Amino acid sequence: MTLTLPTPRLAALSPRNIGAAYVLAVICVAFSIWLPRTFANTDTVRQVLNSGAITAMAALALIVPLSARVFDLSFAYTMSLAGVTAAHFTVSGTALPVAAALGIGAALIIGVVNGVVVVSMGIDSFIGTLATGSLVQAFITYFTNDTSINNTLLADGFAKLGQGQLLGVTLPVYYAVALAVALWVFLEHTPTGRRLQATGFNPEAARLAGIRTNRLKFGSLLASALIAGFAGVVLASSISAGSPSAGTSYLLPGFAAAFLGATQFKNGRFNAWGTIVAVLMLGTGVIGLGLASAPPWAANMFTGVVLIAALSATGLRLKRR
Numbered sequence: 001m002t003l004t005l006p007t008p009r010l011a012a013l014s015p016r017n018i019g020a021a022y023v024l025a026v027i028c029v030a031f032s033i034w035l036p037r038t039f040a041n042t043d044t045v046r047q048v049l050n051s052g053a054i055t056a057m058a059a060l061a062l063i064v065p066l067s068a069r070v071f072d073l074s075f076a077y078t079m080s081l082a083g084v085t086a087a088h089f090t091v092s093g094t095a096l097p098v099a100a101a102l103g104i105g106a107a108l109i110i111g112v113v114n115g116v117v118v119v120s121m122g123i124d125s126f127i128g129t130l131a132t133g134s135l136v137q138a139f140i141t142y143f144t145n146d147t148s149i150n151n152t153l154l155a156d157g158f159a160k161l162g163q164g165q166l167l168g169v170t171l172p173v174y175y176a177v178a179l180a181v182a183l184w185v186f187l188e189h190t191p192t193g194r195r196l197q198a199t200g201f202n203p204e205a206a207r208l209a210g211i212r213t214n215r216l217k218f219g220s221l222l223a224s225a226l227i228a229g230f231a232g233v234v235l236a237s238s239i240s241a242g243s244p245s246a247g248t249s250y251l252l253p254g255f256a257a258a259f260l261g262a263t264q265f266k267n268g269r270f271n272a273w274g275t276i277v278a279v280l281m282l283g284t285g286v287i288g289l290g291l292a293s294a295p296p297w298a299a300n301m302f303t304g305v306v307l308i309a310a311l312s313a314t315g316l317r318l319k320r321r
Helices: 007-012 015-034 042-067 075-091 096-120 125-144 157-163 171-189 191-201 203-208 213-239 247-261 272-291 297-320
Strands: none
Touching: 015 272, 042 075, 042 171, 042 191, 042 213, 042 247, 042 272, 075 096, 075 125, 075 157, 075 213, 075 247, 096 125, 096 157, 096 213, 157 171, 157 213, 171 191, 171 213, 171 272, 191 203, 191 213, 203 213, 213 247, 247 272, 247 297, 272 297
16 A cells, blocks of 8 residues: 655645745755855855845835735835934934834835825836835935944944844844744735735736725835835844945845745745745855855846746746646
8 A cells, every 4th residue: 555645745845836945955955065165064054044034024025015916116225214214313312112113114104105106196116116216215315425324333232133143043034034924924814915915916806806906005015115114224233334225235136036936835926935935045046156256246147047047937837827
């Protein structure tokens, strides 16, 4: 008598559903053979987790609006604004919780502006949020004179928010996991989350079914700004400075991880755990290339090639269906 796994379990382990996990395993094996002394150790694992935590939070900020078929290209600039705001008030003598809340509050204001531009004014989200991001960056440059906010006060209690460690990894790793759990519960196990995804799949059908699609789109932009604001404060804490351009470097990795994550677990649907797997895969490749002393452009090329390959494979499967 032979025992076989039920079909759903086999389907769940199929490369079509968790291809990034298999690619991650291949990357680990390849770099372990190539760099046995520097890559295959626990320090590399910690480095991948610590370096990918902010990217994970940035990507998770995107999956809520993307689930509603709304782009938020301002999230990276919102991260910078939140970090600069929190750093400014911390240097001014404001208590850390209040300074962090003010940074996140500034991000929420951008979320409201995005909601007005995209939902109330009816401007395409791709163009509208890009314009908002440009205005945010202009404001940051005007406010800071394009100079980072540095002070010894930022290296004390403020730094612990992003540099504190627990069990060998930094606190942002735990923030990212907690955020992924919250978004998983929201998107997969609440009526609002299901309505949000229905809005993304077919806005007109969702509207005819009585779903308030505009309200959900507005709320998704607020959620994106809220998460991006928190990520921006943690980012400023991790570098002990309020950098005017700290968040912009997460624009491409954030979208890459979100879209690559949509090809995992819930094919064609943006989801939290797929995004986390994508961040780990991309982060492992980038860290491995860094340990191999690859040229600076290699990391961006790796991210771009992996993203195009994943989305192309998904598109081909959908066409075959």
